[in-house]
Amino acid sequence: MLESPPDLPVLAGLPALTTALREHGVAVVQAPPGTGKTTLVPPAVAAMLARDGGRVVVTQPRRIAARAAARRLAGLLGERVGETVGHTVRGDRAVGPGTRIEFVTTGVLLRRLQRDPELPGVAAVVLDEVHERQLDADLTLAFLVDVRATVRDDLLLVAMSATVEAERTAATIDERPAPVIDVPGSLHPVTQHWSPPPPGVLPVDERGVPPRFLDHVAATVRLALANDDGDVLVFVPGVGEVAGLLRRLSGAGDVDVLPLHGRLPAREQDLALTRGPRRRVVVSTAVAESSLTVPGVRVVVDAGLSREPRTDQARGLPALVTVRVSRSAAEQRAGRAGREAPGAVYRCWSRAEHVHLDPHPAPEIAVADLTGFCLELAAWGDVDGSGLALLDPPPAAAVETARHTLVELGAIDETGAITARGRAMAQVPTDPRLARALLDGAEAVGARRAAEVVALLDDDVRAPGGDLVAALRALRRGGxxxxxxSDDVARLESLLPTRPPRTPLTDDLAVGTVVALAHPGRIARRRSGGGSYLMVSGTGASFRAADPALAGLPWIAIADAERRPGARDATIRSAAPVDEDIALDAASGLWQEIDEVVWANGRIVARRVTRLGAIELSAVPLADPPPEAVAAAVADGLSREGLDLLPWSDAAVALRRRMAFLHHALGDPWPDVGDEALLNGVDGWIGSDLARVRSSRDLGRIDVLGALRRLLPWPEAGRLDELAPERVAVPKGQAVRVEYGPTGTEQPVLAVRLQDAFGWTATPRLADGRVPLLLHLLTPARRPAAVTADLESFWSGPYRQVRAELRGRYPKHAWPEDPTNGRP
Structure with missing residues (x-):
C-alpha cells in the first residue's frame, strides 16, 4: 500500500517521521483533518518495524472512530478487519494472530498499561487526536512517557494533533524536545454561510437546546439541500438533538436522513459512514468532528453547540452541559465539507458571534470530575500526578474533592495509596462510583440486575418523567x-468475580439500591411541608413540574441532577426509590451521632442528633451540654448576629473607643478592639461568662466594661488616663470631656467655648504628644465659631476676624487682642 498509496498530503511528511523515530524514538505529527495522518502514519510505522516485528497500537478517542479507521485501512489493503489491521473497543474485538496494526480506544490502552506497563508485543504506540484533550488521552500520554523513561526505552511513540499545540506536546513527551513533523493541509475550499437564528431564539436556555432552535437548524438544512450539491453532515450537541432533528427532517424529500453517534449499534454507525444510493443527510454529534471521514459530504450545517463535562465541585454534581462550540472545533467541523471536493458550511450563528467564541475547547482536566482520573493515578502509584508528564496540572480543588470521594468509596486510604478494593474498582472500565455500585450491588440485588442498572447509568440514558425504573423496564422490552x-450488561456482568443470584428486592428498590451505592451523597429525603428534597451531600433538589412520577416519595436515590447558576435547588433528571434501611446501608460511612450545641433564635439549643450526612434522622434534647460547647455556640452566635447582642453601657463604649484610639495611634501593646478582633478573641475577654449563657437574657447580664478591662495591657494600662484621658482640663479649671471616634482612626474632639481656651498657647496633644486634639471652639451661646487642630496658628491669624464678629454679637464679654495672655 505504501508503494502505491492514496494521494494524501501526509505522504510528504512520512520520510521525516521515520527518520525522527529512528533517531529519537518519539515524534509529533501536526496535520489538519483530512490530510490522511490516521490512514498512512500507522502503516508507515509498521513498515519501519517490519524486521523487528511487534504490533503498532493506534488510539482513537471514540469507539466509532477506532472501528471506522480500522475498516478504512483494511479496505485499502484489500482485507477484512481482523487480519493485518484490527480493532479493539469496548464490547467489540477483531484481532488475529497476524494483526500488525490495532486501532483501540484510549480507554482500552489505559487498561492495558495498568495491567502491564511493559506492553508486551507492542513495538509502537500512535496517539491520535491528542488535541481533543480528553482525560484518558492526557493520562495515557503521561503513562507512556513514564514507561519509556523507566521500562521500555525501545517503545516508539507518535503523538498526532490537528491543532497548533504541537510544540507543547513535543516538550511534554521528550525533554529534548521531540521532533515535530508539520504537514500542511490541502483541503478543498469551503464557502462560509452565516445563518443566525431569528430574533428571540436562543441556542441554549435553562432546559438545554430549545425546540425553536432545532426548528431553525432544520430550516438551515433544507436551505443547504436546496442551494448545494452532495451529502450534508449536520452537527448537533447530543443524542437527544440528533433524534429531534431526525423527526424534523423526516419529510425532507428525496434524501436519506441518518443518525450518527456513539450509542448506535455498529451496523447503524457503518450505514452512516457508507455512501448510499441516494443523497444523504447525516445528523451527528461531535463523533464526526475529527478522525472520521463521512464519504460524500460536500456540505456541513453546524448548530454551533458542544456537549462538555462540567462539575460543581462544591456539590459533587458532574454533568454534561451544552456550551457554544470553540473556534478551533468550528473550523474542524467546516473542514469536513472540503475533504473530497469544494464544499460549503452553514453556521447557525452570526459572523459577529464567531469572533467572540473561545479559541479552543477547555481541556477536560480543567473542568471535568476527576474521581476516575485520581483512581488511575493511585493505581499507577503516583497519587498526585506530580511525577508524570501531564500537559496541564489538575486543579487542586477538583483533586481534593475526587480524593475525598475515593476515600469514602474505600478505593484509597488517607495517604492516597490505592487499596485492594480500589484495585478491584480500577479493573472495571467505568466511573469509580459505578464500579463500586457494580461490585457491591451484585451482592445486594444480584449480579444481573446490578449490571443492568450500572449499564443504564453509564450510558446516561434519559429517564421518562425522571423515573429510572421506567427507563430500565423500557430497555428490557427492547427498542x-x-x-x-444489553451488550454492556453482559460485559459488566462478566467483570464480576462472582455471580450472586437475584435477591428478593423489587425492581424499584433494586434500582434505587444500585444508584445509592453509586452516589451515596445523592440519597435524598423529602423535606417536610414541601415537594423538594435534601440530599445527604447537603444540596437541595426538586423534580421538574412535568415529572410527577416519583415526586412525593419519602426517600429517593438521585442518579442525575443539574444545578444551574442562581438556582436554589438542583433539578432532578433521573432517580429511583429507596427506603431508609437502604439509605443507611449505602451511605453508612456518612452516618454519625453528634452532640450539637448551637445558638438559635436568641437561645442555646442543645441536642443529640443522628444524621446521615446533611439529613437529620432523629434528635433528643441535651440536659447538660458541655461548657466549652456552650461557649463556642454563643461565640458563633455573636459572630453571626454581631456584638450588639451584648449590653454595651456608656462606660464600656467610652473605654472601647479610647482603647481603639491608642491602638491606632501607638500600636502594640494596645490591643485591636474592632468588631472582627473582639469576635475572633471573644474567649479571651469575656471568658468563662460565655459558658453560663443560655439565652439573650443571660447575655444581658455580662459585664462588658469589666471584660474589656481584661484586655488592657499591663503595666501600660496605668497610663491610660494620661495617654487617652476621658477629660482635659481647660485654663479656666474645669475638665471637658474628649470625644473619641468609634473606629480609633478619627481625631479626638474637644468641644470648648472659645473664651475657656484663652491662656492656651498651643493645642493640647494626646498619646505622648503624637495626636493633637481637634478643638471645636464655641461662642458663649455654645454655637460653632471655629475648628482647629493648630491653636497657635489660629491665634495669630483667623482669631482676629472671629474676635471682630464676636465683639459685635457679645459686647459684654471680654475679647482680648492677645488670647494667650487673656483670662479665661
Missing part, C-alpha cells in the same frame, strides 16, 4: 437502544 445496552 433502538436496547442492543448496545
Amino acid at each position: 433502538p437502544a436496547a442492543r448496545s445496552w
Whole structure:
C-alpha cells in the first residue's frame, strides 16, 4: 500500500517521521483533518518495524472512530478487519494472530498499561487526536512517557494533533524536545454561510437546546439541500438533538436522513459512514468532528453547540452541559465539507458571534470530575500526578474533592495509596462510583440486575418523567437502544468475580439500591411541608413540574441532577426509590451521632442528633451540654448576629473607643478592639461568662466594661488616663470631656467655648504628644465659631476676624487682642 498509496498530503511528511523515530524514538505529527495522518502514519510505522516485528497500537478517542479507521485501512489493503489491521473497543474485538496494526480506544490502552506497563508485543504506540484533550488521552500520554523513561526505552511513540499545540506536546513527551513533523493541509475550499437564528431564539436556555432552535437548524438544512450539491453532515450537541432533528427532517424529500453517534449499534454507525444510493443527510454529534471521514459530504450545517463535562465541585454534581462550540472545533467541523471536493458550511450563528467564541475547547482536566482520573493515578502509584508528564496540572480543588470521594468509596486510604478494593474498582472500565455500585450491588440485588442498572447509568440514558425504573423496564422490552445496552450488561456482568443470584428486592428498590451505592451523597429525603428534597451531600433538589412520577416519595436515590447558576435547588433528571434501611446501608460511612450545641433564635439549643450526612434522622434534647460547647455556640452566635447582642453601657463604649484610639495611634501593646478582633478573641475577654449563657437574657447580664478591662495591657494600662484621658482640663479649671471616634482612626474632639481656651498657647496633644486634639471652639451661646487642630496658628491669624464678629454679637464679654495672655 505504501508503494502505491492514496494521494494524501501526509505522504510528504512520512520520510521525516521515520527518520525522527529512528533517531529519537518519539515524534509529533501536526496535520489538519483530512490530510490522511490516521490512514498512512500507522502503516508507515509498521513498515519501519517490519524486521523487528511487534504490533503498532493506534488510539482513537471514540469507539466509532477506532472501528471506522480500522475498516478504512483494511479496505485499502484489500482485507477484512481482523487480519493485518484490527480493532479493539469496548464490547467489540477483531484481532488475529497476524494483526500488525490495532486501532483501540484510549480507554482500552489505559487498561492495558495498568495491567502491564511493559506492553508486551507492542513495538509502537500512535496517539491520535491528542488535541481533543480528553482525560484518558492526557493520562495515557503521561503513562507512556513514564514507561519509556523507566521500562521500555525501545517503545516508539507518535503523538498526532490537528491543532497548533504541537510544540507543547513535543516538550511534554521528550525533554529534548521531540521532533515535530508539520504537514500542511490541502483541503478543498469551503464557502462560509452565516445563518443566525431569528430574533428571540436562543441556542441554549435553562432546559438545554430549545425546540425553536432545532426548528431553525432544520430550516438551515433544507436551505443547504436546496442551494448545494452532495451529502450534508449536520452537527448537533447530543443524542437527544440528533433524534429531534431526525423527526424534523423526516419529510425532507428525496434524501436519506441518518443518525450518527456513539450509542448506535455498529451496523447503524457503518450505514452512516457508507455512501448510499441516494443523497444523504447525516445528523451527528461531535463523533464526526475529527478522525472520521463521512464519504460524500460536500456540505456541513453546524448548530454551533458542544456537549462538555462540567462539575460543581462544591456539590459533587458532574454533568454534561451544552456550551457554544470553540473556534478551533468550528473550523474542524467546516473542514469536513472540503475533504473530497469544494464544499460549503452553514453556521447557525452570526459572523459577529464567531469572533467572540473561545479559541479552543477547555481541556477536560480543567473542568471535568476527576474521581476516575485520581483512581488511575493511585493505581499507577503516583497519587498526585506530580511525577508524570501531564500537559496541564489538575486543579487542586477538583483533586481534593475526587480524593475525598475515593476515600469514602474505600478505593484509597488517607495517604492516597490505592487499596485492594480500589484495585478491584480500577479493573472495571467505568466511573469509580459505578464500579463500586457494580461490585457491591451484585451482592445486594444480584449480579444481573446490578449490571443492568450500572449499564443504564453509564450510558446516561434519559429517564421518562425522571423515573429510572421506567427507563430500565423500557430497555428490557427492547427498542433502538436496547442492543448496545444489553451488550454492556453482559460485559459488566462478566467483570464480576462472582455471580450472586437475584435477591428478593423489587425492581424499584433494586434500582434505587444500585444508584445509592453509586452516589451515596445523592440519597435524598423529602423535606417536610414541601415537594423538594435534601440530599445527604447537603444540596437541595426538586423534580421538574412535568415529572410527577416519583415526586412525593419519602426517600429517593438521585442518579442525575443539574444545578444551574442562581438556582436554589438542583433539578432532578433521573432517580429511583429507596427506603431508609437502604439509605443507611449505602451511605453508612456518612452516618454519625453528634452532640450539637448551637445558638438559635436568641437561645442555646442543645441536642443529640443522628444524621446521615446533611439529613437529620432523629434528635433528643441535651440536659447538660458541655461548657466549652456552650461557649463556642454563643461565640458563633455573636459572630453571626454581631456584638450588639451584648449590653454595651456608656462606660464600656467610652473605654472601647479610647482603647481603639491608642491602638491606632501607638500600636502594640494596645490591643485591636474592632468588631472582627473582639469576635475572633471573644474567649479571651469575656471568658468563662460565655459558658453560663443560655439565652439573650443571660447575655444581658455580662459585664462588658469589666471584660474589656481584661484586655488592657499591663503595666501600660496605668497610663491610660494620661495617654487617652476621658477629660482635659481647660485654663479656666474645669475638665471637658474628649470625644473619641468609634473606629480609633478619627481625631479626638474637644468641644470648648472659645473664651475657656484663652491662656492656651498651643493645642493640647494626646498619646505622648503624637495626636493633637481637634478643638471645636464655641461662642458663649455654645454655637460653632471655629475648628482647629493648630491653636497657635489660629491665634495669630483667623482669631482676629472671629474676635471682630464676636465683639459685635457679645459686647459684654471680654475679647482680648492677645488670647494667650487673656483670662479665661
